[in-house]
Amino acid sequence: MGFPEIGKNRDEFEFIFKHIPMGIVYLDRNLKILNMNHYYQEKIGVSVEQVKNKYCYELRADLHGRPQRALKPCEDCMAPESIKTGEIFTFIKEIIPGFITENTIIPVKDARGVVIGVIEMLRDITKSMLISRELVESEEKYKSVVDNLGIGVSLISPQMEILALNKQMNQWFPHIEVEKRPLCYREFNDPPKDDICSYCPTQKTLQDGGVHESVTATPLGDEIRNYRIISSPIKDWEGNVTGAIEMVEDITDKKRKEEELQKYRENLEAMVKERTEKLMASNEALKREIANRLEAEKALELSSEEIKHFAYSVSHDLKNPSIAIYGLTRLLTKNCDELLDERGRQYCQQILRSSEQITSLVEMINLYMSTKETTLSVDTINLSDLLVMIREEFAVPLNIRQIELNESRPLPQIRADHIAILRVLRNLVDNALKYGGETLTRIVIGYKETEEHHVVFVNDDGVGLTEEESQDVFGLFIRQKTAAGIAGTGLGLTIVKEIADQHGGKVWPEVSKDQGITFNVSISKHL
Known part of the structure; x- marks a missing residue:
């Protein structure tokens, strides 16, 4: 069927065809193409001669490279409906890939009002559609970002209505139906409030257009949740506040921990203050103790000097009279022996023994005092040489009593004061001879060592001591019950202890389960 009326008016539309920036296509009642303007031909890359009398849907199938599908009008085309109803329709259609148009179908009627064809006007909206798609994608990305911020976001109207909530807010408040535009102060509190919260930053934002922040105490059933809210204004192009965006962070646990930390700090400060006061008191007590000790040391030093002078004086005053x-x-015994009876001669012997003992005591006191005062003269000494000297010194009593004096193994060289160590061995051997008793048959001088000390020991198989007796044998003038009737001063082991102390060591006894005793003397290896 032709389209003669449109053909007759072709000259009238020539100007429009040439200059209007949109496509124009004439279709007959059967949707065959009768004409199209130059703009549209350029857009789809065809000429009117190539497409004239083709069905419009055939052309579109060709443009899309699918001619086998061009058997009926396109599903998104409104031309058949316009021809049927005589109404104008507007719709969006992608003519070819990358060319999107807004199509307006205008029916053309004859004098009787019968639709004999349509004019299809196509406005290129490709750019705006692409922009719209980008906006949609941006909105989706923005929504995705907002939903995954990890904090709550809500949109509030000037009337304090909830307009939108992000994913986090929906998780915190799943009961809120945003489409009903509920009031925020009712929905965000449980039980609901009847008025705006006193701390609400959003109300201030809606009033003055500024950014406000506050921390809430929101009742939710049996607990109070603390939210940090930052409210920012939404403004129109004239600067009027049209709403507010709330950025919401649940800081309940953080606030609780901060409060606990604050309590801990306060307790810690109190503890520090208490400890400081105690420390200051202890420091003052220590200062007093140090002062007292210094004073005691001075008094002891003075007392020691006095004792030393007294000891020297006594020893001098005793020695000459005793001699x-x-x-x-x-002389009395020699010259007057015949004049004395037996009792008189016994008295003379007792006087001789007592004066000898006084002289020995004076010498030991002098020896003890000199030991305390003498500075060590450390040198390398051979313990075996000292043993030889001890053998020679005690040869007579050893031979008379048939007592062996041996070494447990070859004695080494050590660094110590030669005279002092000789005195130690002399005193310990003398001690064994004096107090070993009738059962004494052997004295052994030996050596052992630790990581830090040499240890020289003297062992005997005499009567020994009990554990109780061995605890206090190193005191001044200490003599055990077993020493009754034996000459001695009680200073020999005291001098040994003093020498051990000076050599950075100590002296200690080891009581044998069977008989005898061992005295050990340690000497530092770092002299």
Whole structure:
């Protein structure tokens, strides 16, 4: 069927065809193409001669490269409906890939009002559609970002209505139906409030257009949740506040921990204050103790000097009279022996022994005092040489009593004061001879060592001591019950202890389960 009326008016539309920036296509009642303007021909890359009398849907199938599908009008085309109803329709259609148009179908009627064809006007909206798609994608990306921020986001109207909530807010408040535009102060509190919260930053934002922040105390059933809210204004192009965006962070646990930390700090400060006061008190007590000790040390030093002078004086004053008594008694015994009876001669012997003991005591006191005062003269000494000297010194009593004096193994060289160590061995051997008793048959001088000390020991198989007796044998003038009737001063082991102390060591006894005793003397290896 032709389209003669449109053909007759072709000249009238020539100007429009040439200059209008949109496509125009004439279709007959059967949707065959009768004409199209130059703009549209350029857009789809065809000429009117190539497409004239073709069905419009055939052309579109050709443009899309699918001619086998061009058997009926396109599903998104409104031309058949316009021809049927005589109404104008507008719709969006992608003519070819990358060319999207807004199509308006205008029916053309004859004098009787019968639709004899249509004019299809196509406006290129490709750019705007692409922009719209980008906006949609941006909105989706923005929504995705907002939903995954990890904090709550809500949109509030000037009337305090909830307009939108992000994913986090929906998780916190799943009961809220945004489409009903509920009031925020009712929905965000449980039980609901009847008025705006006193701390609400959003109300201030809606009033003055500024950014406000606050921390809430939101009742939710039996607990109080603390939310940090930052409210920012939404403004129109004239600067009027049209709403507010709330950025919401649940800081309940953080606030609880901060409060606990604050309590801990306060307790810690109190503890520090208390400890400081105690420390200051202890420091003052320590200062007093140090002062007292210094004073005691000075007093002890003075007392020591006085004792030393006293000891020297006593020893001097005792020694000369005791020597005189001894000498006079010897003369008396020699020259007047025939004049004395037996009792008189016994008295003379007792006087001689007592004066000898006084002289020995004075010498030991002098020896003890000199030991305390003498500075060590450390050198390398051979313990075997000292053993030889001890054997020679005690040869007579050893031979008379048939007592062996041996070494447990070859004795080494050590660094120590030669005279002092000789005195140690002399005193310990003398101690064994004096107090070993009738059962004494052997004295052994030996050596052992630790990581830090040499240890020289003297062992005997005499009567020994009990554990109780061995605890206090190193005191001044200490003599055990077993020493009754034996000459001695009680200073020998005291001098040994003093020498051990000076050599950075100590002296200690080891009591044998069977008989005998061992005295150990340690000497530092770092002299």
